[in-house]
Amino acid sequence: xxxxxxxxxxxxxxxxxxxxxxxxxxxxxxxxxxxxxxxxxxxxxxxxxxxxxxxxxxxxxxxxxxxxxxxxxxxxxxxxxxxxxxxxxxxxxxxxxxxxxxxxxxxxxxxxxxxxxxxxxxxxxxxxxxxxxxxxxxxxxxxxxxxxxxxxxxxxxxxxxxxxxxxxxxxxxxxxxxxxxxxxxxxxxxxxxxxxxxxxxxxxxxxxxxxxxxxxxxxxxxxxxxxxxxxxxxxxxxxxxxxxxxxxxxxxxxxxxxxxxxxxxxxxxxxxxxxxxxxxxxxxxxxxxxxxxxxxxxxx
Amino acid sequence: xxxxxxxxxxxxxxxxxxxxxxxxxxxxxxxxxxxxxxxxxxxxxxxxxxxxxxxxxxxxxxxxxxxxxxxxxxxxxxxxxxxxxxxxxxxxxxxxxxxxxxxxxxxxxxxxxxxxxxxxxxxxxxxxxxxxxxxxxxxxxxxxxxxxxxxxxxxxxxxxxxxxxxxxxxxxxxxxxxxxxxxxxxxxxxxxxxxxxxxxxxxxxxxxxxxxxxxxxxxxxxxxxxxxxxxxxxxxxxxxxxxxxxxxxxxxxxxxxxxxxxxxxxxxxxxxxxxxxxxxxxxxxxxxxxxxxxxxxxxxxxxxxxxxxxxxxxxxx
Numbered sequence: 001x002x003x004x005x006x007x008x009x010x011x012x013x014x015x016x017x018x019x020x021x022x023x024x025x026x027x028x029x030x031x032x033x034x035x036x037x038x039x040x041x042x043x044x045x046x047x048x049x050x051x052x053x054x055x056x057x058x059x060x061x062x063x064x065x066x067x068x069x070x071x072x073x074x075x076x077x078x079x080x081x082x083x084x085x086x087x088x089x090x091x092x093x094x095x096x097x098x099x100x101x102x103x104x105x106x107x108x109x110x111x112x113x114x115x116x117x118x119x120x121x122x123x124x125x126x127x128x129x130x131x132x133x134x135x136x137x138x139x140x141x142x143x144x145x146x147x148x149x150x151x152x153x154x155x156x157x158x159x160x161x162x163x164x165x166x167x168x169x170x171x172x173x174x175x176x177x178x179x180x181x182x183x184x185x186x187x188x189x190x191x192x193x194x195x196x197x198x199x200x201x202x203x204x205x206x207x208x209x210x211x212x213x214x215x216x217x218x219x220x221x222x223x224x225x226x227x228x229x230x231x232x233x234x235x236x237x238x239x240x241x242x243x244x245x246x247x248x249x250x251x252x253x254x255x256x257x258x259x260x261x262x263x264x265x266x267x268x269x270x271x272x273x274x275x276x277x278x279x280x281x282x283x284x285x286x287x288x289x290x291x292x293x294x295x296x297x298x299x300x
Numbered sequence: 301x302x303x304x305x306x307x308x309x310x311x312x313x314x315x316x317x318x319x320x321x322x323x324x325x326x327x328x329x330x331x332x333x334x335x336x337x338x339x340x341x342x343x344x345x346x347x348x349x350x351x352x353x354x355x356x357x358x359x360x361x362x363x364x365x366x367x368x369x370x371x372x373x374x375x376x377x378x379x380x381x382x383x384x385x386x387x388x389x390x391x392x393x394x395x396x397x398x399x400x401x402x403x404x405x406x407x408x409x410x411x412x413x414x415x416x417x418x419x420x421x422x423x424x425x426x427x428x429x430x431x432x433x434x435x436x437x438x439x440x441x442x443x444x445x446x447x448x449x450x451x452x453x454x455x456x457x458x459x460x461x462x463x464x465x466x467x468x469x470x471x472x473x474x475x476x477x478x479x480x481x482x483x484x485x486x487x488x489x490x491x492x493x494x495x496x497x498x499x500x501x502x503x504x505x506x507x508x509x510x511x512x513x514x515x516x517x518x519x520x521x522x523x524x525x526x527x528x529x530x531x532x533x534x535x536x537x538x539x540x541x542x543x544x545x546x547x548x549x550x551x552x553x554x555x556x557x558x559x560x561x562x563x564x565x566x567x568x569x570x571x572x573x574x575x576x577x578x579x580x581x582x583x584x585x586x587x588x589x590x591x592x593x594x595x596x597x598x599x600x601x602x603x604x605x606x607x608x609x610x611x612x613x614x615x616x617x
Binding site: 032044095122218228230232235243245247250262264 | 330410460468471474490494
């Protein structure tokens with residue numbers, strides 16, 4: 001357990017092949033293409049959420065994967081883990097220099113080479129995560145709506161059952177095909193946990209629900225650069241990426257190509273980032289936009 | 301400021317003189333909009349009243365023509381297609397409208413992604429309303445297109461020069477502002493006719509029409525109203541620029557007499573009110589000159605066109 005928690009702060013994500021100081025058990029070639037779906041989930045049919053979590057934790061301790069440990073570890077450590085997690089997803093691309101140091105990792109004996117550009121020091125906070133999962137069986141929405149608590153079903157208005165749970169505070173849309181959408185979670189782990197809880201509810205109602213193909217579809221993050229931004233200048237110089245129609249919407253819509261993220265930039269300095277499939281894309285997008293925004297800072 | 305005391309009264313007098321029977325007035329909103337489009341910090345009341353008049357007339361004309369078109373079709377409502385049909389000759393305006401509508405579609409899509417309050421909006425997961433406006437346009441333009449000229453509007457991605465010019469002008473204007481002025485400016489920019497949809501509807505007074513406009517066509521009309529204000533301000537700023545005496549301008553002696561008349565009346569206005577800021581705001585005279593130039597058809601056959609033909613005019617007036 002300690003091994004798990006002590007190693008994540010190591011910037012093993014930055015472990016490019018030439019970094020020989022990487023601890024041996026952490027392979028630099030991690031499969032970050034898998035997103036946030038740990039492998040064992042697909043095979044389980046029986047769900048007992050607590051047991052499942054414990055099983056997963058045990059498996060992750062054995063598996064040399066920083067991503068999973070990041071997801072499952074306690075929230076106290078989360079800031080550092082998010083950083084290292086973010087780094088792992090971006091070093092996959094060739095020629096991509098890590099844009100940020102790891103300022104929040106106190107236990108880092110290995111100091112990574114500091115990149116040329118300094119980091120903004122601001123970390124976007126995740127506001128909403130939308131995920132989907134396939135319960136693998138046809139569902140009778142009427143039964144679910146009648147017997148489950150906190151469920152509403154109005155077939156004339158929308159063809160799905162809307163269920164809510166308080167912890168984690170989320171909403172689920174459950175369709176008769178067995179597919180489910182889970183929204184409102186603030187982290188990947190919470191989204192997964194919530195989805196499992198909903199699946200458990202459906203299972204308890206007598207349906208043979210499974211937990212197949214859990215996938216994070218969208219992540220929304222937001223942060224504040226703390227200075228006013230002159231949007232007219234930004235829309236002029238970055239025309240190909242930005243659209244700004246203040247009569248319709250007070251924010252500038254910036255469509256970043258790499259990573260494929262949409263940013264909503266407001267005059268006050270608030271930035272909303274959306275369209276990410278993994279957390280690292282949000283961080284990368286923000287680090288890309290921050291120097292640009294500094295250039296259009298509205299000075300008094 | 302002395303002019304702010306003088307101008308409401310002057311504005312009030314001219315409004316009464318025009319005898320407008322409209323209950324609702326967009327003059328304060330128009331003043332904000334004109335500031336956001338490039339006018340000085342406090343646009344004049346008379347100017348805003350004149351602009352309101354012009355925009356109202358234009359929109360009523362457009363509404364009546366659109367009503368005729370929809371009656372021709374035998375429809376019960378004025379739809380976006382009718383307005384598009386009227387605009388079909390002017391490619392640039394159609395493209396600008398299309399871009400605006402695309403932005404609207406995109407914005408509603410984005411906001412549904414970002415806001416999580418009510419994940420069950422009736423249209424959220426149905427793909428029917430994603431890009432609904434763009435689809436509307438595509439279908440309609442495809443149906444009236446004989447030579448492929450309309451569908452090319454959808455594909456073209458050239459820079460809109462007018463919009464570019466406006467962006468550059470606003471950028472220059474905002475560079476000089478400080479933070480408080482800039483936040484005022486941003487708030488003014490957010491004002492639009494679509495934000496005050498009910499007031500706008502009232503202002504348009506559709507009660508005399510046989511067919512009423514539907515929701516999308518109201519969006520388009522409020523956009524067209526805003527575009528009209530923007531164009532008027534663009535042209536008026538050009539006129540204002542022309543009027544400022546430039547040293548070393550080779551054509552200054554060739555400016556026409558009517559032009560000088562407008563110039564003098566503008567100068568008189570400035571002298572009467574006597575405040576310095578008056579000279580930087582757009583005057584009604586600038587607007588009248590801009591409209592005159594815009595409607596003055598210049599071309600090889602213009603002396604023979606109905607508008608310019610004095611004989612025809614005498615017949616009808």
